[in-house]
Amino acid sequence: MLTVDFDRLGLRPGDRVIDMGCGAGRHAFEMYRRGADVIAFDQDADELAGVLELFGAMKEAGEVPEGASADIKEGDALSLPFADGEFDRVVASEVLEHIPADIQAIEELVRVLRPGGTMAITVPRWLPELVCWKLSDDYHNAPGGHIRIYSDKELIGKGVNAGLEYEGKDYAHGLHTPYWWLKCAVGVDNDQHPLVKAYHQVLVWDIMRTPRYSTLTRIAEKTLNPVLGKSLVLYFRKPE
DSSP states (O other): OOOSOHHHHTOOTTOEEEEETOTTOHHHHHHHHTTOEEEEEESOHHHHHHHHHHHHHHHHTTOSOTTOEEEEEEOOTTSOSSOTTOEEEEEEESOGGGOTTHHHHHHHHHHHEEEEEEEEEEEEOHHHHHHHHHHOSHHHHSTTOOOOOOOHHHHHHHHHHTTOEEEEEEEEOTTHHHHHHHHHHHOTTOTTSHHHHHHHHHHHHHHHOOHHHHHHHHHHHHHHHHHHOSEEEEEEEOOO
């Protein structure tokens, strides 16, 4: 389930890219499949071990182009262990809302991006996130959870102030917003609630769907995204 549009980001085979706060690696895997030289970066060693294992499995299965490479790196988003301008593309998906010093993190991402390179930043969208916070304190009070709600204007401004040029935005995962509202309403840990289980099955079906049924869910999500998209996706470029 991808949030970033890699065609819009301008990703090309051979690009050196970093997925900062990669988590389980969904975006790193897709960039690897597209022939990039990928660094999956996170502070969670266990998550990174799983990502590295799957990188290896992808290569063994012949899922990546010849010449593509992928590796992991553990570290701190506020002090990235990379040279200035080292990366052609930067992805930071659903991570800044967890970081108290978000401006410093953005400045580090800008530092390691080469002039002319592009960056995609995604965060929970303001309205869907606000509803979740109103429905459930447990949703955002968990250790390591969300500590802020971004408006489009605020995050664009932080990117521009850090030296980026704003290129546009998307909204993604409109089908997921009602699911999270439902979870917040019945209890974020109450995965056995009949309505939560039923909606989860729909989302799993959507992710695993066959091409025969993909048109229906794509139309539904495309219709919902402008209004209820769970994620805000911003695209930036670093000036030459």
